[in-house]
Amino acid sequence: MPRPTNGVRTPDAIREAAIALFYEHGYEATSLREVAAKVGIRVGSLYNHISGKDELLSSIMIGIMDDLLAALRGVLREHEDDPVAALRACVDTHIRFHAQRAREVFIGNSELRALPAKEHRRVVGKRDQYEKLIRGVIEEISAQGKAEVVDARLQTYAIVAMGTHVASWYKPRGGMSLEAIVQTYTELILRQVGVSSAAVASTGS
Amino acid sequence: MPRPTNGVRTPDAIREAAIALFYEHGYEATSLREVAAKVGIRVGSLYNHISGKDELLSSIMIGIMDDLLAALRGVLREHEDDPVAALRACVDTHIRFHAQRAREVFIGNSELRALPAKEHRRVVGKRDQYEKLIRGVIEEISAQGKAEVVDARLQTYAIVAMGTHVASWYKPRGGMSLEAIVQTYTELILRQVGVSSAAVASTGS
DNA sequence: CCTACCGATCGGTAGG
DNA sequence: CCTACCGATCGGTAGG
Numbered sequence: 001m002p003r004p005t006n007g008v009r010t011p012d013a014i015r016e017a018a019i020a021l022f023y024e025h026g027y028e029a030t031s032l033r034e035v036a037a038k039v040g041i042r043v044g045s046l047y048n049h050i051s052g053k054d055e056l057l058s059s060i061m062i063g064i065m066d067d068l069l070a071a072l073r074g075v076l077r078e079h080e081d082d083p084v085a086a087l088r089a090c091v092d093t094h095i096r097f098h099a100q101r102a103r104e105v106f107i108g109n110s111e112l113r114a115l116p117a118k119e120h121r122r123v124v125g126k127r128d129q130y131e132k133l134i135r136g137v138i139e140e141i142s143a144q145g146k147a148e149v150v151d152a153r154l155q156t157y158a159i160v161a162m163g164t165h166v167a168s169w170y171k172p173r174g175g176m177s178l179e180a181i182v183q184t185y186t187e188l189i190l191r192q193v194g195v196s197s198a199a200v201a202s203t204g205s
Numbered sequence: 206m207p208r209p210t211n212g213v214r215t216p217d218a219i220r221e222a223a224i225a226l227f228y229e230h231g232y233e234a235t236s237l238r239e240v241a242a243k244v245g246i247r248v249g250s251l252y253n254h255i256s257g258k259d260e261l262l263s264s265i266m267i268g269i270m271d272d273l274l275a276a277l278r279g280v281l282r283e284h285e286d287d288p289v290a291a292l293r294a295c296v297d298t299h300i301r302f303h304a305q306r307a308r309e310v311f312i313g314n315s316e317l318r319a320l321p322a323k324e325h326r327r328v329v330g331k332r333d334q335y336e337k338l339i340r341g342v343i344e345e346i347s348a349q350g351k352a353e354v355v356d357a358r359l360q361t362y363a364i365v366a367m368g369t370h371v372a373s374w375y376k377p378r379g380g381m382s383l384e385a386i387v388q389t390y391t392e393l394i395l396r397q398v399g400v401s402s403a404a405v406a407s408t409g410s
Numbered sequence: 411c412c413t414a415c416c417g418a419t420c421g422g423t424a425g426g
Numbered sequence: 427c428c429t430a431c432c433g434a435t436c437g438g439t440a441g442g
Contacts (some may be wrong), residue, residue: 010411026318028233031436044439045411053437110315113231151389158363158393161370165362184356188363192397215427236420249423250427258421 011049013039018056023103027057027111057111058119064104065126071097072133083140084147084195090134091159091186098163099170099178106167131156138193148194159189216254218244223261228308232262232316262316263324269309270331276302277338288345289352289400295339296364296391303368304375304383311372336361343398353399364394 017038021030032053036043050056075093079086098105112120135156142149149155162185170181222243226235237258241248255261280298284291303310317325340361347354354360367390375386 024318026231026233028231029319032438033436042412043437044413047438048411113229114234150392154386154389155393157370157374158367158390161366162363164370165366169362181359184359185363187355188360188397191399192393194396237422238420247428248421249429252422253427 010039010041014046014049014056015060019060019103019107022057022060022107022111027107027114054114054116054119057107058115060104061108061111061115061123062119062126064101064108065123065130067101068097068105069126069130072130076133076137083137083144086137087141087189087193087195088186090137091189092182094134094159094163095166095182095185096178098167099181102167102170105164109164109167131160134159141193141195146195150194155193158192162189215244215246219251219254219261220265224265224308224312227262227265227312227316232312232319259319259321259324262312263320265309266313266316266320266328267324267331269306269313270328270335272306273302273310274331274335277335281338281342288342288349291342292346292394292398292400293391295342296394297387299339299364299368300371300387300390301383303372304386307372307375310369314369314372336365339364346398346400351400355399360398363397367394 014035017035018030021034021038032046033043035056036046039046071093072090075089076086079089108123112123115123135152138147138149138152138155141147142152166181166185170178172178219240222240223235226239226243237251238248240261241251244251276298277295280294281291284294313328317328320328340357343352343354343357343360346352347357371386371390375383377383
C-alpha cells in the first residue's frame, strides 16, 4: 500500500528510475540499491512492486516493443490504400518514436542478451513483426511499380538502422529539430527505395 | 614468462577470450574469472598481462577504432582524385569491416559508457574523425555537382548506421554472402547520396 | 515501507 | 602461473 505522497505512483517511479539508470550505466552495472535510492525507498521495499531485477528489465523491453508495434500498426491502418504514403508515415513514426523514447529504445537494443531466454524470444519476435510490416509496405510499392526495390529485407534494415542510430545521438535541445530530422530521413529513405518523383509528388507532404 | 605451449601467446588468448565474452554477455556481466577460465589460467595470473578489467576493455575499444580508421584512410588515399569512387570504396570497407569484426564493433558501440572518462573521450574522438572523413567525401561529391546532398551530416550517419546494423546480424555462414550485402548497400548509399547515373557509370564496378 | 541479514561473487593483491 | 585471501557489493529474503 504505497503512499502517493507526491502524486507519482511508486511502480511508475521505479520504472522511470530503472530506465534512467539502465540507460546511463547499463543493466548489469545498475544495482537495485541505486534504483531504490532514486525512488526514495530501500532495496527491500522494491520487492513489493517487482518480483526481481530481470522482471524489471523484461517489462521495460516488452513494453517498448508493444508501444512501437502499436504505433506502427495505427499508422498503417490510416494508409492502407496508398503504400507510398504508408512508407512516409512509417518513417515519420519510426524516427519520432526512436528520438522521443531514445532511452528505452537504446536499452531494448543493447540489453537483449541480459534477458532470460523466454523473454528474449518474445522481444525478438516482436522486432521481427515490426520489420515484416515495414518490409510489406516496401514490397507493395514495388508491386505497384512505383519503386525500384533492390532487396526489400536490406532496405527495411536500412530504415530500422536509422532509427536505432537516431536514438543514440538525438537530444531534444540539440542543434537539429525533430521536424528537420524526420524530413531529411524521409527524403533519404524515399530515394533509397527508389520511389519515383511522380509517386512522391502525388502524396507529397 | 608465459609458456607458448600451443603456439598462441597468452596476451592474445586473453584478448580473444575477453572479446568473445564481452560480446556474448557484456562487459559488466563478464567476470575476470570467466576470462581466465577460457584462457586456461587462474584469475591472479591475468594480472601478469593486464593492469585491470577496465584497461582490458579500453585496449579492445581503442584497438578496433584505430584499425577502422587505418582501413578508411588507406582506402581514401587510393581514390584522392575521384570522390565517387572514394565513396564506393568507403562503403565497401565500412561494411566489410563491420561484418568481419562484428564482435569488436558491437562492443565498441555498446560498452562506451563502461569506459573511464579519459578513454571514453579518446574513442569518441576517433569516431568523430571517422565520420568526418566520410562526410568530407560526400561534400566533395556535392561540390563537384555529382550528387544531390540534402544534409551531409545525416547522410554520413545513414552510412555509419548501416555498418553498425550489419554488425548486429551478419553471420559468416548466414543466408547472404558478404559480396551481395556490400553490393546492395553500395547501391542504396549511392541512391541516397543522389549520385547521378552518369557519375556511377564512370566509376562503376 | 523498514531494518537486518544471508550466501555468493566480484576485482584485485600478497607472496611464492 | 599458482594458492589463498581481502573488503566490498551484489540480488534477494525474513519478519515486522
